[in-house]
Amino acid sequence: MxxxxxxxxxxxxxxxxxxxxxxxxxxxxxxxxxxxxxxxxxxxxxxxxxxxxxxxxxxxxxxxxxxxxxxxxxxxxxxxxxASPAIDGSISLMRALRARGMPVHALTNFGIHSFAFAQTQYDFLSEFDRAFVSGHMGVTKPDPRIYELVEQETGLAPHELLFTDDRQDNIVAAEERGWRCHRFDGWQGWARRLVSEGLLTETEAGL
Missing domain, CATH: 1.10.150 (DNA polymerase; domain 1)
Incomplete structure (x- = not known):
């Protein structure tokens, strides 16, 4: 897959x-x-x-x-x-994926105005191919509807999506739809998952 x-x-x-x-x-x-x-x-x-x-x-x-x-x-x-500090290792992974040509999206529980403000403070928040922001979508994780909307908007099947989140309830809801998931507990573990999926080399992942 x-x-x-x-x-x-x-x-x-x-x-x-x-x-x-x-x-x-x-x-x-x-x-x-x-x-x-x-x-x-x-x-x-x-x-x-x-x-x-x-x-x-x-x-x-x-x-x-x-x-x-x-x-x-x-x-x-x-x-x-x-909402600080930024997690530099994760930002580097996001940018490494995009440099490889992999579409990278955000799926976040975030307010409309707070996200717009955060984008003025953190430049990388404007670098996603798509940012799926709950405030704009009118539904929050882990409601199954938010994952369904992402599938509809991207046109991708659940098994074609790899998702990382720090909250177990959000991960469980995504897995129940068939998404491939990684429970985030530090950028190094996420980096190893991306390498294991063949999406980055160890060097690209900073390992």
Missing amino acids: TVKAVIFDIGNVLIEWNPERFYDWQIGRAEREALFAEVDLHAMNEEIDAGGPFRETIYAWADRHPEWQSEIRMWFDNWIDM
């Missing part, structure tokens, strides 16, 4: 995404734990990933929790500090 496109998740594959680490740095671990226990900030972010407006969604949540208003607003005001 021949891979005809490689698909990257973005968060914790190409860019580190760790809001808890950011808040530990800003307000201390104890305060962060109290904040996250009282306010489901990941649910707030899921609203954005599903297409909700970036600033307006976050500020509305902040207004509903006045005791944490300034801290919640940090999710917008300091967002780039949460």
Whole structure:
């Protein structure tokens, strides 16, 4: 079976995404734990990933929790500090694949406006052949519909797609459709998978 496109998740594959680490740095671990226990900030972010407006969604949540208003607003005001640093090894793999002529796409849970902003901060986010962004698609991983839409848009069969993501639930949903998958736990493991598939040499993969 021949891979005809490689698909990257973005968060914790190409860019580190760790809001808890950011808040530990800003307000201390104890305060962060109290904040996250009282306010489901990941649910707030899921609203954005599903297409909700970036600033307006976050500020509305902040207004509903006045005791944490300034801290919640940090999710917008300091967002780039949460979505960093870039994972250089993964970026090199993406570029090596494209240099080989392999189509490389993104499939990411990301808001419309937050993704547009991220593209101004990270040039490689504009280098995909196609970027499938949940905010634009109106559906998020691991809903089977998002994988179906990628198949329809690329015109490729599930077994022709090789996908990496750090979340097991997203991997399972893709595998259930017949996608070839790699659970991302570091760029070196992903590099070895790409070599084993015959898509890159060890030298091209940085191994």
